[in-house]
Amino acid sequence: MDRQELIEKYLAGKLSSEEAVHFETLIQKDMEFRDEVVFFERVKKAAKEHDQKLFKKKLQNFDVEKPVLKPKRYWTIAIAASVALLMGIYLYNISQPIDPNSLFSEYFKPAQNVSLPLVRNEGEDTLALAFSAYEQNTYSQALKLFDELDPDKTPAWIGYYKGSALLALDRTEEAIKVLEQHVASGDSLALRSHWFLALAYLKKGNYKKTKEELSMLKGSKDSFKQEESKELMARISKSLPSP
Structure with missing residues (x-):
């Protein structure tokens, strides 16, 4: 499975048993993968913030905090797309009425x-x-x-x-x-x-x-x-x- 997809499923809490084992192995053995996971966890946490100004401020800090990635893997584009997607989800969710269930x-x-x-x-x-x-x-x-x-x-x-x-x-x-x-x-x-x-x-x-x-x-x-x-x-x- 693609590493990006693996991280996305982890963040969504949808890893299968096999995928969870693979994920834990990568976390322990691959420093770059671990840094990527930490970064996306920060993005997800920021997306949950209820104060929009605080959310934007946290996004500004990501240029400093994001891990150093290999250029050939195009992670910069993936990160920007993920941040934009989470921002859109956040703004959409806070404008919607409550769904109790x-x-x-x-x-x-x-x-x-x-x-x-x-x-x-x-x-x-x-x-x-x-x-x-x-x-x-x-x-x-x-x-x-x-x-x-x-x-x-x-x-x-x-x-x-x-x-x-x-x-x-x-x-x-x-x-x-x-x-x-x-x-x-x-x-x-x-x-x-x-x-x-x-x-x-x-x-x-x-x-x-x-x-x-x-x-x-x-x-x-x-x-x-x-x-x-x-x-x-x-x-x-x-x-x-x-x-």
């Missing part, structure tokens, strides 16, 4: 298991089996097992993972109910449920509630989704008409 899909990733280390042995208990199913993305099975747990002995943080699983299954109303209960519990992961609540309300097109939930993450000591919440808040605020 697209925005949800862009930001939603099921919660990672940070609560139960899995040691798979014979005679695993229901909780371990539930998390095993959860980590294998079989969310329906995970929810079934979560519901089989004794309510009096089930830790509150289960609600965090149940809410995430329900969102992954497009059961948004149920997810909101579960996540709100988890937030009310005051559990150590309750703050993180605000992020998934924000996404749930976003999917329903309730931007007011989305912004309220995102604001709960602001200034938190937990770094969880801090940057993403700021970015999403800015995108919603910029796209909505002024009151």
